[in-house]
Amino acid sequence: MRQIFDILANDARVTPEQVAAMTGLSEAEVRSTIEEAEKDRTIVKYKTIINWEKLGNEPVMALIEIRLQPQRDVGFDAAAARIYRYPQVRFAYLVSGTYDLAVLVEGKSLHEVGAFVSEKLAPLEGVQGTATHFLLKRYKEDGEVLEGGEEDKRLPLTM
Amino acid sequence: MRNRIAGRLDRIPPSGIRKFFDLVSSMGGVISLGVGEPDFPTPWHITEAAIHSLEQGYTMYTSNSGMIELRREIASYLKTTYDLDYDPNTELLITNGVSEGLDLAVRAILDPGDEVIMPDPAYVSYPSCVLFADGVPVRVPTSCDNQFKLAAADVEARITSRTKAILIGYPANPTGAVMEIGDLADIADVARHHNLMVISDEIYNLLVYDTEPVCFASLPGVKDRTILLAGFSKAYAMTGWRIGYAAASADLIAAMTKIHQYTALCAPIMGQVAAIEAIKAGEPEARRMTQEYDRRRRVMVKGLNDIGLTCFEPKGAFYAFPSITSTGMSSEEFAETLLTEEKVAVVPGTAFGQCGEGHVRCCYATSLSNIEEALTRMARFVKKYRRS
Numbered sequence: 001m002r003q004i005f006d007i008l009a010n011d012a013r014v015t016p017e018q019v020a021a022m023t024g025l026s027e028a029e030v031r032s033t034i035e036e037a038e039k040d041r042t043i044v045k046y047k048t049i050i051n052w053e054k055l056g057n058e059p060v061m062a063l064i065e066i067r068l069q070p071q072r073d074v075g076f077d078a079a080a081a082r083i084y085r086y087p088q089v090r091f092a093y094l095v096s097g098t099y100d101l102a103v104l105v106e107g108k109s110l111h112e113v114g115a116f117v118s119e120k121l122a123p124l125e126g127v128q129g130t131a132t133h134f135l136l137k138r139y140k141e142d143g144e145v146l147e148g149g150e151e152d153k154r155l156p157l158t159m
Numbered sequence: 160m161r162n163r164i165a166g167r168l169d170r171i172p173p174s175g176i177r178k179f180f181d182l183v184s185s186m187g188g189v190i191s192l193g194v195g196e197p198d199f200p201t202p203w204h205i206t207e208a209a210i211h212s213l214e215q216g217y218t219m220y221t222s223n224s225g226m227i228e229l230r231r232e233i234a235s236y237l238k239t240t241y242d243l244d245y246d247p248n249t250e251l252l253i254t255n256g257v258s259e260g261l262d263l264a265v266r267a268i269l270d271p272g273d274e275v276i277m278p279d280p281a282y283v284s285y286p287s288c289v290l291f292a293d294g295v296p297v298r299v300p301t302s303c304d305n306q307f308k309l310a311a312a313d314v315e316a317r318i319t320s321r322t323k324a325i326l327i328g329y330p331a332n333p334t335g336a337v338m339e340i341g342d343l344a345d346i347a348d349v350a351r352h353h354n355l356m357v358i359s360d361e362i363y364n365l366l367v368y369d370t371e372p373v374c375f376a377s378l379p380g381v382k383d384r385t386i387l388l389a390g391f392s393k394a395y396a397m398t399g400w401r402i403g404y405a406a407a408s409a410d411l412i413a414a415m416t417k418i419h420q421y422t423a424l425c426a427p428i429m430g431q432v433a434a435i436e437a438i439k440a441g442e443p444e445a446r447r448m449t450q451e452y453d454r455r456r457r458v459m460v461k462g463l464n465d466i467g468l469t470c471f472e473p474k475g476a477f478y479a480f481p482s483i484t485s486t487g488m489s490s491e492e493f494a495e496t497l498l499t500e501e502k503v504a505v506v507p508g509t510a511f512g513q514c515g516e517g518h519v520r521c522c523y524a525t526s527l528s529n530i531e532e533a534l535t536r537m538a539r540f541v542k543k544y545r546r547s
């Protein structure tokens with residue numbers, strides 16, 4: 001079962017038929033597992049990794065460290081939810097260490113991201129402080145190195 | 160002047176793929192199922208360890224036998240994996256790949272005219288190395304009816320007063336065949352009964368699917384007569400580093416080292432450093448690659464069978480060895496026509512011995528999309544030429 005998800009996590013376009021061939025499971029079993037997982041949001045969504053730089057309109061991204069005031073009964077969850085519900089927030093993780101929430105914010109310009117942080121995030125109740133790090137270069141995304149590509153360097157025929 | 164080239168070389172046929180190599184190299188858009196190495200780069204922690212050692216200035220010779228740390232790691236690996244005891248000081252030798260280990264093994268044990276029994280088909284170097292050592296390769300036919308296993312009775316039938324050794328290599332190149340523990344035990348019985356040596360090339364031993372690797376030397380009563388050859392090329396995706404090893408009793412290792420010290424001096428130090436990192440910490444990555452090969456293997460084998468190229472299930476290495484007789488072509492004809500018409504490169508089975516006729520070797524150490532595209536092209540090809 002786990003294998004089905006490993007395969008799809010690496011390539012969402014693999015068909016149930018292909019997954020069945022790769023794992024030796026039956027196609028019906030693969031289909032029903034996937035359907036089930038889509039229903040209960042084990043599979044949240046299928047997406048594509050795009051190297052936006054090649055298109056010339058790379059979005060501006062910033063990694064923002066946020067210190068939060070924990071609240072009775074709900075801990076950080078309520079404050080976190082008020083932050084991650086903004087569509088500008090692409091990733092949000094509760095982390096250990098010197099701050100509490102790490103979020104990745106996306107916008108069209110430096111100005112837009114800066115304004116979002118200072119006008120929306122920083123003033124929120126429970127937010128004790130923020131530190132904004134603008135992304136300068138994307139090397140690797142979801143396990144894939146963006147530049148270069150991995151062309152086959154092997155000789156075409158060997159024993 | 161007499162002939163510039165030694166007559167000994169006339170006895171060795173040219174490699175069966177040279178012609179294809181030139182052809183493939185001259186064409187664009189070829190999907191190659193003809194390689195014999197992993198498509199993954201060496202795991203980064205291994206490469207990084209070697210880079211670090213180069214930065215530290217480790218660029219010199221090592222002892223002839225290889226770095227003691229590497230030999231100790233190999234000894235402890237063989238102990239924990241197969242419960243085999245080899246003394247890292249006297250019973251292990253680090254070689255320039257299994258290729259050199261194989262050459263040393265046959266040169267160490269063969270006198271001119273000594274016979275070495277080996278399967279047909281088998282890895283191309285086996286008969287050639289024996290010939291270079293002035294020995295005589297004796298081929299035992301194997302076939303897909305028996306999953307290309309070497310039958311002990313067939314070996315026994317070819318034993319003469321000149322037989323010195325049996326040379327086996329399972330999981331096998333080109334067939335992907337494995338020998339289960341019982342099959343190997345039968346070979347061990349023959350070796351013991353007729354007092355023969357065994358050279359066991361276990362370079363693919365970690366690359367097995369749905370079955371456990373067996374080390375021939377771990378079978379009862381054969382360790383002392385066995386030269387175990389293994390290496391890092393395949394399981395750790397380290398073909399270019401050139402590191403293998405031989406494990407055998409001290410007299411054999413001493414004899415092999417005698418040749419090695421004069422002809423190779425030592426294996427490359429950066430490769431040895433990389434191998435130390437691989438054997439200490441490479442297992443998770445090796446396992447991940449093996450799992451990936453296993454998925455491709457299933458797709459390849461199912462795909463070949465679906466398009467009418469009957470293929471027994473290979474349980475090791477990264478090769479499928481389908482029958483192409485449904486096309487009525489010979490292996491060479493098939494490989495050549497497939498390459499020119501559909502731009503898919505495979506290796507004719509006859510490159511590995513006469514008994515490879517009727518088969519081609521398809522390596523699945525390539526991306527799934529390549530495998531699927533190759534299968535699509537091959538399906539079209541088989542449909543066009545299918546006789547039965």
Ligand SMILES: Cc1ncc(COP(=O)(O)O)c(C=O)c1O
Binds near residue numbers: 259331
């Ligand atoms: C069966 C077998 N033995 C030995 C070798 C040589 O390996 P190495 O890179 O260790 O010299 C190969 C390589 O293809 C092989 O397939």
